[in-house]
Amino acid sequence: MQYPEPIARLIDSYMKLPGIGEKSATRLAFYTLGMSDADVDNFAKSLRAVKRDLHYCSVCGNITEDDPCPICKDKTRDQSRVLVVERSRDIMAMERMKEYHGLYHVLHGTISPSEGTGPQDINLESLLKRLEAHKEIQEVIVATNASLDGETTAQYLAHLIKPAGIKVTRLAHGLSAGADIDYTDEVTLFRAVQGRTEM
Amino acid sequence: MQYPEPIARLIDSYMKLPGIGEKSATRLAFYTLGMSDADVDNFAKSLRAVKRDLHYCSVCGNITEDDPCPICKDKTRDQSRVLVVERSRDIMAMERMKEYHGLYHVLHGTISPSEGTGPQDINLESLLKRLEAHKEIQEVIVATNASLDGETTAQYLAHLIKPAGIKVTRLAHGLSAGADIDYTDEVTLFRAVQGRTEM
Known part of the structure; x- marks a missing residue:
């Protein structure tokens, strides 16, 4: 005996989400069955709404309902700085x-030799065009993740942008707030020592 | 700055699911944004379908598209046995x-003094009526979980049904398949010893 068709289909849908296997998906599907009609209806509506109402900002690549996004449109923000992130949620x-209080640019990924994604696979060309068109931008702050791919991407960006006379900076690496030296990994400790500042 | 409204609403919906907090919900919502239109559309459809197309079988309480459910309708199954479970997925x-190859009955819960749910809160009355109406039922197999509430419910059922002259049995407790004695908890070991069978 199989699960009734509607449950089986919902399990399949839940399994498409990251980190949710068959067991969790089954649990969620049965849980859904017990949710109120209104909650399930809202869930279905909001799923459709994110795909229908949200787009990428044509300037910075952030997700937004309006184009350009509220941050790009906000002229009170510092127009001389662009902070580059991997993803919108950053x-x-x-x-x-x-x-x-400056502007942003979303790469939607990283340059990752291990995953075979190169500069052409991320939202990079629009950044270069933006820097060319907006001479008021004086600094690009690279805020990619502190991972191997994030580092690779940061290096590549610096290599590309610095020759244009634009300052390229990156986020500091070191201890996180409240960190315990004893529990901190060697790479972080090494970076914290390397980046030590005078008191 | 808040998340765009559609994302915020989807995060709220994901957070209504069990075991999904704000961080996971946010991750899932952004992931949804990157899913194909077809996948998201199917997801929304299947959510609505489980609420619209599935009902509880009026005989046994199992979830089903048709009423009575395929198992209750199947006259080739052993009509003399009813196995009682807590939930449909059991x-x-x-x-x-x-x-x-017998029949089933779903309680949709347990008698749980700690959670304040009593016999009137589970699908019990329909079981008693069923036993009265179908004199061909000779055995009730209690397959509630091996938890405190499951045990309480099993005891209560036995107490209620045995006087009617119907045999009430319960699942065996003991080692699970492949279990390592060394790693088995005391309660399970105790039950395994208590329930030992002759070789």
Whole structure:
């Protein structure tokens, strides 16, 4: 005996999500069955809405309902700085910090030799065109992840942009807030020592 | 800056699922954004379909598209045995085993003093009526979980049904297949010793 067709199809859909295997998907599908009609209806609606109402900003690549996105349109922001991130949600993290007031650019990925993605696979050309068209941009802050691919991408960006006379900076590497030296990995410790600042 | 409204709503929906907190919900919502239109559309459709097309079988309480469910309608199955489970998905597990050919009854929960759910909160009355109406039922096999609430429910069922002259049995407790004695908890070991069988 198989699961009834509607449940089987919902299990398949849940399994398409990252980190959700057959067991979890089955649990979620049966849970869905017990949810209120309104909640399930809202769920279905919001799924469709993200695909229908959200687009990538034609300027910076951020996800947005309007094009250009609210950040690109906001002329009170510092137009001389562009912070480059891998993904849209990294922008949200930066904005939560509330200390950066410049512009952004989303690469939608990294240059990853191990995964076979090169410069042409990320949202890079639009950044170069943007830098050319907007001479007021004086600094590009590279905020890719502190992973191998993130580093590779950062190096590549610096190599590409510095010759144009634009300052390229990167985020500091070191101890995270509240970190315990004893529990910190060697690479982080090494970077923290390398990047030590005078008191 | 907040997430764009459609993303925020989808995050809320994902957070209604069990075991999914804000971080996971955010990750899933952004992942959804990158899924194909067809996959997201199917997901939304299957969510609605489980609520629209699935119902509880009026005989046994199993989830089903048709009422009565295929198992209750199948006259080739052994009509003299009813196996009682906590949830519909337990039926699927039993059916996968392929060794049980009787009928089922789903309680949709347990009697749980700790959670304040009593006999009136589970699908019990319909079982009693069923036993009364179908005198061909000679055995009730209680297959509630081997948890405290499952045990409580099993005891209550036995207490209620045995006086009617119907045999009430329960699943064996003991070592699971491939179990290592060394890694088996004391309660399981105790039950395995108690329930030892002659060779």
